[in-house]
Amino acid sequence: MAGRASILALLLGLVLQYVWTRRSALAAMVNHGPPYSGLPSVAAFGNGSVRLQHEVRNCEDAVLLEHAHAHAAILSCDRGRDGWNTVMGAFAEKRDLVPNGELFLYRYEDAGEHDALQKIQLVGYGGEESEGDFHPLGIEYHAPSNRLFVANHHRHGSRLEIFGLDLDATQPVARHIRTITHPLLSSPNSIAVVSKNELYVTNDHLFPVGAHPWLSSLETYLAPPLACVIYLKLDDQALEPTSQADPVLEAHKVARLPFPNGMALLNSTTLAVAATSHLAVYLYEIGPKLADGSSSPEILRLLGKVPVPFFPDNISVDKRGVLLIAGHPHPGALGKVKEARRVCMDALHGSGDAEAAGCSGRKITAPSWVSEWTEEAGLRHMYVAHDGFGSSSTAVRDVDKGLGIITGLYEEGVFVWKETWEH
Template sequence: MPSVRILSQLAFAVVLIAWSLPWFQGRKHALTLLAKNKPENLPEINTFSSYSHKLINKVRNCEDGIIIEEDGFAILSCDSGRDLWNTVMGTFYPQRSLIPNGKLWVYRYEEADDSESSLAPIEFVDYPGDFSFHPLGVEYHRKTGTLLVCNHHLAGSRVDVFTLDVSSKNTPVAKHTRTVLHPLIRTPNSIALLSGTEFYVTNDHYIRRRDSPLGALAETYLGIPGGSVAYVNLAAEPVEVRTVARAPFANGVAVLNESTVAVAATSSAEVRLFDRLADNSLVQTGAILVPFLPDNLSTNKDGSLLIAGHPHPPTLDKLVKHRRTCISEEDGTVAQECWKSTSPTWVSRWTAEKGLENLYVSSKEFGSGATAAKDADRNVGIITGLYENGILVWKE
């Protein structure tokens, strides 16, 4: 008969295999995409009734974009300095004085592109100390005018809070009101508002690229759930910050309804669904597998979820490395011929009724898609590109 020791070892092995099986299945799905989604293998899908590549040579490297339907404008989070400073992808240009700041833009998409008020940069005032601005996720609470920005400041990532005045179309102004620096906000990426003073913010990694490049890559490709979702309450004194969920490479976050929150788990190629509890803690209830690595999320009035992301991470990595070779040693500028993205884009829509629908897939037209958002009433949508020149504007 087998000894007690052998039986114990077998029992341990069974438990270990059972515990590891979901992890192996998740890694299989995500890693399969590295071979399946090579640009030359991707289908070209376009379900839009019309679309156009706009704001070329006016905005570039736009990571996030949110639509304010009531007023018919979008806020674009763009950073020409991303070619020199990207804490997520590991770009840290040593001559910091040459790194240009990013900008937020108000884009009034119903106005003619050549009108003076169709596109205006937001002016920032009362920012304490040296102004360092490298924005990723943004959110806007229209009723209070509160503007929140994930800012990968050269001195350390944080969430900056502003009051935005858009009464002047040509010169919207954002007044700085506070900065949230906290140990539980290590790598802020995306924000979802709950009220004028409460929000969720994702941290894409626990291991920061600036601290350990190899460790951060291991966290990404092994699917280690070092990313997190933090709940923040600005009305509390001191500011309340607590971790309420974890996910591998926690990226975009969106509130689907009063009880459900969606989080893009980029490393797992899925969007995780969470129940929101009375204390704003989150409990995972499901997941939406997607055929690409999801970046940012947005919701529509009809309850649908727009998911944009990157089909083939190695191609995005190759693009980032190429951009570094385009940097002028003299002044840190990047030649205009390098502004075009060569990394593919994938945009899908999910609803509980229909499941996942592919709206746009391209390796040729508009690259490095990071966010898709839509004004449902006006039937106008936008796609932003992490390393793209301009944005894509579409209708269904």
């Protein structure tokens, strides 16, 4: 009897210890849900408004072009996310009718002009119709080589696409260079580029929701460190369009963490990775010195974590080195939006209940949360709202213009703010 009691006490202790480690996630799910009375209302900038509301929707990521093309951003948008979301699990019944995603060039300096937004034409991508499937998530631009890297959640398996970007033409063009597939790239989400041939990629789940729905849900909410960050080294010669050689020279798992999502280089030696399920951003040293004095980007050493009071999605770093973190206060609210959008797409294609999902009424939204962080000043909340621009997934800032952009995973348009405070 004493032995059984000891085992039960040990199990209870382990359960309580686990619950304690998940206290921030549990608090967010309890306090930040409808009717949102526990959610603060924050807008720490001078003014902001939704733009491009009728031109783009479901924009997951954004990248500023602060070098050759001042005051412009690339937007990764996918109106087909309503019926094809391989991270959260939304799959339309008639998948052949799900529209492709798109990339846009947004010259926000000309935000009052009709031609501020241009669709980026994809050249040389696809071939057969099924191979032209395009559902972009994370994107990253390497300015010295003009290469654009895109995580594409293709219907026949997620992969990376590499494009050569030409933004000087009247119509911006992305010329397809190569598709990258690899056994380690099971669920690519975000990309951080070290050089034109070296990059880190997050796999958001070990168990993709399309193949393992129950295991994927358990992985999301129980938050075991099963998913990973991948280091890729590519063969530049094999990236030539006519080459048949394997473009992947090296591929290694370099870190394991729960639901690794957005990723960015904080500086030349530090990689920041959003761990969505752990409500934190993990900071890693790139290539720490080993005992023999050598170092390699294949090795990451955990430096610390930045806890946040929401579920972080994508992150970016502005010119001053400030880390911008966008995410979701309440995953249940975001899940309701995801499911309603799927039902509405099915209804549009004749196989769903539009009335039950409220497709013709007031749109369902999920709250947003955007914060910034520096080691010196700590965490500062910039935008928190439940009835404004919803489902924030990325925030980027043009320091020179004092202007920022927030994208919404399930939103129309983008939110643009103008800053008035001094950093």
